[in-house]
Amino acid sequence: MSCLCKYHDELISTRRHLHTMPEEGWSEFTTTAYIVEKLRKLGYEVLMGKKVINPDNCLGRSQKVVDAGLAYARKNGVSEALLKEMDGLTGCVGVMDTGRPGPTLAIRFDIDCVPVTESTDADHIPAKEGFCSTRPGLMHACGHDAHTSTGLAVAHWFADHKDEMKGKLKILFQPAEEGVRGAAGMAASGIVDDADYFLGAHIAMMCKTGELSVKPYGFLCTTKLDVTYTGRPAHAGVEPNAGRNAMAAACNAFVQLLGIARHGSGMTRINVGQLIAGEGRNVIPSHALMKMEVRGETGDINQYMYDAAVAIIKGCAISQGCEYKIEKMGEAVDLTNDEELVDVLTKAGEAVEGMTVRKDPMNFGGSEDATILARRVQAHGGKAALFVIGANRPSGHHTSKFDIDEKALDQGLAVWTNAVKEILG
Incomplete structure (x- = not known):
């Protein structure tokens, strides 16, 4: 040739x-x-x-x-x-x-x-x-x-x-x-x-x-997620108790996600790369978007990270009285x-x-x-x-x-x- x-x-x-x-x-x-x-x-x-x-x-x-x-x-x-x-x-x-x-x-x-x-x-x-x-x-x-x-x-x-x-x-x-x-x-x-x-x-x-x-x-196996929190807006001075703080739910989740215990059987990764939230200085935030990912050396380890992340996302929504939605945006094996x-x-x-x-x-x-x-x-x-x-x-x-x-x-x-x-x- x-x-x-x-x-x-x-x-x-x-x-x-x-x-x-x-x-x-x-x-x-x-x-x-x-x-x-x-x-x-x-x-x-x-x-x-x-x-x-x-x-x-x-x-x-x-x-x-x-x-x-x-x-x-x-x-x-x-x-x-x-x-x-x-x-x-x-x-x-x-x-x-x-x-x-x-x-x-x-x-x-x-x-x-x-x-x-x-x-x-x-x-x-x-x-x-x-x-x-x-x-x-x-x-x-x-x-x-x-x-x-x-x-x-x-x-x-x-x-x-x-x-x-x-x-x-x-x-x-x-x-x-x-x-x-x-x-x-x-x-x-x-x-x-x-x-x-x-x-x-x-x-x-x-x-x-x-x-x-x-x-x-x-x-690394990975799952890319977009997490949306939906709360309820309210006046931050007059009636903050009427609000449901989506930003608080997202921020709490962000901190807790980074604390997921790593798996003993192989490599794990987690990252929250973007968090967009809030409407104004004096408004209880009613929306938050968190773009994140989990990774694992095997499918089982990645699933462990995913399941732990979902539990945190759900728990933080409940704690703030918010709704949440998780969308899969990407994956690899x-x-x-x-x-x-x-x-x-x-x-x-x-x-x-x-x-x-x-x-x-x-x-x-x-x-x-x-x-x-x-x-x-x-x-x-x-x-x-x-x-x-x-x-x-x-x-x-x-x-x-x-x-x-x-x-x-x-x-x-x-x-x-x-x-x-x-x-x-």
């Missing part, structure tokens, strides 16, 4: 283009259109809308955000015909069938950004070299621009080498990974139910440029890689010059909703694995100065193409 050098410029230019136009989860209509057009030019069958996302299983999807994404897409010249095909749902799947008997491989790349304002400091390479985010408050601060660029380069490579392959390739471009919201709807569509193999990857994290983690652990695919990834990495394969378990230390797709494949009898492609970074994920060493893009593409070749070649 030919050298991967021909895809280098495409990898870099695509990543940098996407970096300038970040879109938050469920609003990625412009990004989806960009991907669709490239896939169609390469000869892929492209599936969109309800064919790849079950709207009944979408988590944390705000119509306000969707509408803003549609407006941004129209501003960017995305055609009404293409928006109609998307049917209000972002993300897509490119399918290429070689026409020769063989397995079906599904590979997944996420496409959304993070609600962070990007640095414009002179030492920040995207600012220095002119590919900073053009959208204040939104930034590709977790590497999903690199993921999408890599997915499109893999698509190009596979189309070029289709005649040397067997079976079928499905390339999933998943929306709304941030907040672990998008995979549930994609999995529920059934798009991976026929997959014999599933692979997904993340760039950077705990690995440096030149490292490949084939056995990461610590994909844990995953153990199938050894067959660990071997495939090890071989794929060892064939890349300058790549060190880390076979020792490395702690991912976060949540990733590709696990939901992976577990769906495993539940239907297939094999699945997630891996990490190392990349040096000057700042942490989800920070304003996050960036990646672009050398990692070439190494990552080599690992991906080697793995695809091993399974479908």
Whole structure:
């Protein structure tokens, strides 16, 4: 097979283009259109809308955000015909069938950004070299621009080498990974139910440029929750006794949630990231919104954290005479890689010059909703694995100065193409 050098410029230019136009989860209509057009030019069958996302299983999807994404897409010249095909749902799947008997491989790349304002400091390479985010408050601060660029380069490579392959390739471009919201709807569509193999990857994290983690652990199960307290307003001076203080319920819950006893059998996490409450200085607060999450090393431990949180939320509502509502906004599960695919990834990495394969378990230390797709494949009898492609970074994920060493893009593409070749070649 030919050298991967021909895809280098495409990898870099695509990543940098996407970096300038970040879109938050469920609003990625412009990004989806960009991907669709490239896939169609390469000869892929492209599936969109309800064919790849079950709207009944979408988590944390705000119509306000969707509408803003549609407006941004129209501003960017995305055609009404293409928006109609998307049917209000972002993300897509490119399918290429070689026409020769063989397995079906599904590979997944996420496409959304993070609600962070990007640095414009002179030492920040995207600012220095002119590919900073053009959208204040939104930034590709977790590497999903690199993921999408890599997915499109893999698509190009596979189309070029289709005649040397067997079976079928499905390339999933998943929306709304941030907040672990998008995979549930994609999995529920059934798009991976026929997959014999599933692979997904993340760039950077705990690995440096030149490292490949084939056995990461610590994909924490998580449940993201929006908690709403509803009380009763009253004049804070004349008749405070007539009020029911929603802010007090939320504040009490906030403090108590952080005090949940940690589980002895594995890692746990809990965070309240936002609390919005009250109407005015002299009004007993009648509304409070708390955005929070729990995490656990296993499903059982995460359930322990969830159950404890619900008990506190309910108790604090009762203590203040308030009503409460809990909405699930996102979720992810844990995953153990199938050894067959660990071997495939090890071989794929060892064939890349300058790549060190880390076979020792490395702690991912976060949540990733590709696990939901992976577990769906495993539940239907297939094999699945997630891996990490190392990349040096000057700042942490989800920070304003996050960036990646672009050398990692070439190494990552080599690992991906080697793995695809091993399974479908």
